[in-house]
Amino acid sequence: MGIFFETIGEILAKLATWLRLKPSEEDRLKEMEEQLASARADNEDRLDELKKEAVRLENRLRQQHQQYKQARGATKRIIAREIELTVRELDRTSGREKILTSSLEKISIAQAKLQELMAARAEGVSEDVIDDIGLDLQEALEAVRTTDRAAINLERETYEPPQRTPVDVEQQVAELERGESEENVAQLSPEAQRRLKELEEEE
Numbered sequence: 001m002g003i004f005f006e007t008i009g010e011i012l013a014k015l016a017t018w019l020r021l022k023p024s025e026e027d028r029l030k031e032m033e034e035q036l037a038s039a040r041a042d043n044e045d046r047l048d049e050l051k052k053e054a055v056r057l058e059n060r061l062r063q064q065h066q067q068y069k070q071a072r073g074a075t076k077r078i079i080a081r082e083i084e085l086t087v088r089e090l091d092r093t094s095g096r097e098k099i100l101t102s103s104l105e106k107i108s109i110a111q112a113k114l115q116e117l118m119a120a121r122a123e124g125v126s127e128d129v130i131d132d133i134g135l136d137l138q139e140a141l142e143a144v145r146t147t148d149r150a151a152i153n154l155e156r157e158t159y160e161p162p163q164r165t166p167v168d169v170e171q172q173v174a175e176l177e178r179g180e181s182e183e184n185v186a187q188l189s190p191e192a193q194r195r196l197k198e199l200e201e202e203e
Contacts, residue, residue: 033114039144040107047100054093058199061086065196068188080188087192096151103147110140 064086068079117133188196 029114029118033111033118036107036111036114036144040104040111043100043104043107047097047104050093050097050100054090054097057086057090057093061090061195062199065199080192083192083196084189087189087195090195091191099147099151103144103151106140106143106147110137110144113137113140 061083064079064083068076068083071079113133113136117130117137120130120133
């Protein structure tokens with residue numbers, strides 16, 4: 001079993017670095033199993049919350065769209081920016097949904113590989129087979145880490161409003177008073193228009 005402890009032991013030691021597992025290999029495997037189960041439950045809860053958030057944002061976008069249709073001038077411009085922000089938030093929920101779904105799949109694979117490793121150890125299969133399963137487990141857990149990092153990076157994204165070109169204030173005020181520049185100062189981006197059209201078609 002010397003090769004087993006050299007190869008699998010090194011793998012588990014690397015995994016323990018980020019999983020903060022206990023010293024013994026049996027404890028490490030058991031705690032790894034618990035942490036994967038906890039991560040899966042946590043991601044499932046986050047996915048449920050994300051669905052609720054998407055519904056809330058879509059309802060807000062519908063309401064803002066109605067306000068946008070009725071507004072004029074500076075008010076219309078403000079609502080247009082609010083719409084752009086809501087659309088960006090919806091886009092982030094879509095990105096987070098893909099990452100969480102992918103993470104759940106990766107966790108499921110890691111759980112299967114962990115169970116396979118534990119069963120192989122209990123059944124006393126050859127060291128080469130155990131080593132191969134251990135390497136597969138390491139690869140599966142690295143995939144989980146990658147999706148976790150992607151989720152963190154997505155959460156850090158902030159909304160960047162569209163850049164506005166400098167305008168002559170007196171000219172803009174005059175145009176607003178004449179109602180001539182509503183389309184210019186309150187124009188929605190193609191993406192926002194597409195999302196609003198999709199919501200209208202769903203109703």
